[in-house]
Amino acid sequence: MKQTWRWFGPKDLVSTDDVAQAGAEGIVTALHHVPTGTAWTLEDIRKRQDEIGRMRDGAPSGLRWEVVESLPVSEDIKKQQGAWRAHIANYKTSLRNLAEAGIEVICYNFMPVLDWTRTDLAWRLSNGATCMRFDLIDFIAFDLNILKRPGAEADYDAAQLDAAARRFAEMTEAEAEQLAGNVVFGLPGAAENFSLEEVRAHLAEYAAMPEETLRSHLVDFLAEVAPVAQELGLRLCCHPDDPPFSLLGLPRIMSTEAHYRAVMEAVDLPANGITLCSGSLGARPDNDLPGMMERLGDRVHFLHLRNVKRESSEVRGSFHEAEHLGGDTDMVALVEAALREEARRKATGRADWSIPFRPDHGQDILDDLGRRAQPGYPSIGRLKGLAELRGIIAALEPRVAAE
Template sequence: MRQTWRWFGPKDLVSIDAMRQAGVEGVVSALHHVPTGVVWTPDDIAERQRQIGTMQDGSSSGLTWDVVESLPVSEDIKKQKGDWRDHIANWKTSMHHLRDAGVEVICYNFMPVLDWTRTDLSWRRPTGATCMRFDFTDFAAFDIHILERPGAAEDFPEAIVDAAARRFAEMSGDERAQLAGNVVFGLPGAAENFTLEDVRRHLAEYDNIREETLRGHLVDFLSEVTPLAEELGLRLCCHPDDPPFPLLGLPRIMSTEADYAAIMQAVDLPANGITLCTGSLGARADNDAPGMMRRMGERVHFLHLRNVTLDTPEEPRGSFFEDEHLAGQTDMVEMISAVLDEERRRKAAGRADWQIPMRPDHGQDILDDLGRKAQPGYPAIGRLKGLAELRGIMTALNHPRGMAGA
């Protein structure tokens, strides 16, 4: 696995120097300052590459921009409204510019309105570390009592509706505002920060868009961009829904292995691939990330390795928190074993992309992270700890003695 690190650009409080000291081999980044739907220009791409390649003292970092995360897919494309055709054309132009610059892997998602959703961005653990959490009751309190979405109460179990009413009544005005801000925080570094009115407006535009319709729109999008990706030698990889179950009455179409299988079959080209995120998929107990890697590994172009612990693993949806990388829902030893097996298979087959880029996704804030207040979910030391743990598993499984005993 090629060890990479997500960087949000010059405003990121975790520096290029810190990444270099962590021993990563490549960088995952995006042009967060460019509005969604607008072409990424060669000059902007080159400037981001220059920033990644330069340490604070002006010397070369030796790092390259390996993966785009994300080249955003506009709401217009997802809904097939407004300027969606122009946005697809611009996406394709950006693909050309990225390939000309030597970037070959493009991660994206097809989640309506919001990207990942959490109710707490700094939930305290018994160790004193903090992490991100999705609390189902808090989310219901937001949906029913703060957003006041019509029919919201019908989307939750009766016990959760009752608990949410009590939770909301106990919250102060500041706590309600904080919860709302956390839920609509969206993707860190994104060009768009939604207000509650923005969310209500977007939700209204999805009133007549059900899962099959949204899935059809994704297939239409991929039918446009994937042949070009094949021609250019690019690899596209869709990130799963986070969390992988319906929220806010919106359709979710990339939550399970069956969802991915349907999209891979609908646009059956090698460039149409998967961002296998063990944390997002792991928020459903019925998802089997290591098994998915073994069954669909030939289409996995990018890996996010993180872990979550579920409060109620017997339920199809519920509360969870971002656990340490070797704790939680996913057996990370089995996961990495499956990845290494796939890489050996690819290498034996002569695939140029035999090495799959991986990044230690998210992480708990520990030590100096607690005062640094970097992007939620992206601490320096917490990710470094996770990377060290993952690197240890990789090294052990790749060791001749370890391989002989497997």
């Protein structure tokens, strides 16, 4: 398993020096400054590769750009409106330029409007560390009282509505503003963030779109770009919904094993693959992560290894980011399933037998608390997670290889 590390470019408060010292073998990044829908130029890609390859003092870092995360899919493509055809053409151009630069794995997502949603970006744990958290009642309070989405009340039961009303009544103006900012924060390092008015406008356009229509738009997108990726020797991998259940009345189409299977079968090419994120999918109690790795592993091109602690047994509930070995996903079983998939690939001669993974989302601990890097992406918290994952791999790899 290839050890990688997400880096948000030269402005990231966690430097390539830190990544090299953490022992990661490669970088996961993107051209976050390029507007969504615009083609990535070979010049910009080469520049980022050069930045990755150097430490602060100019010495070689020993790192290379292994995985793109993310080459974003525009809202126009998801809704099939406006400039969506031009955006698909630009996406193909970006793929060709990435292939020219020698980068083979491209992660993307198809989540409408918000890339991921948390209500607290620095929730304090009992030991003084902080982590990201999704509190369902806080989110309902945001939906009803801050966003004021038409018809939102119908999405919640009476107990939830009552709890959200009491929660919002207790919030100060500053706390309400912070909640709104957290919810619409979106993908760290993204080229754009939405205002509340822009979120409302997008929601209005999605209001009449059922899950089946959004899925058909994803399949149409993949029918265009996956053959290009296949021809170029690239591997596309779709990230799951985060959280993996409907919010704001939006359709969710990549939240379960059945969702993934439907899309893989609809565009049945090896280049059409999966980013298996154990944290996103693990927020649902009905998702079996080791089983998904066993059954869908042939198309898993990238792994996000993180853990969450669910705070209820409901499909839609509160959760927080746990330590990598401390949440509800059996990380040892998941890593073992990934190692077995690698062994199967190696035995059949697949060139892509080694699956890149990264320690995803860490808790802010020790000096992380003062550095204030991108939410979810501290240096020491991720280093701790990477060390724990390395321990699992070191223990299991010889046993799997001997079978």
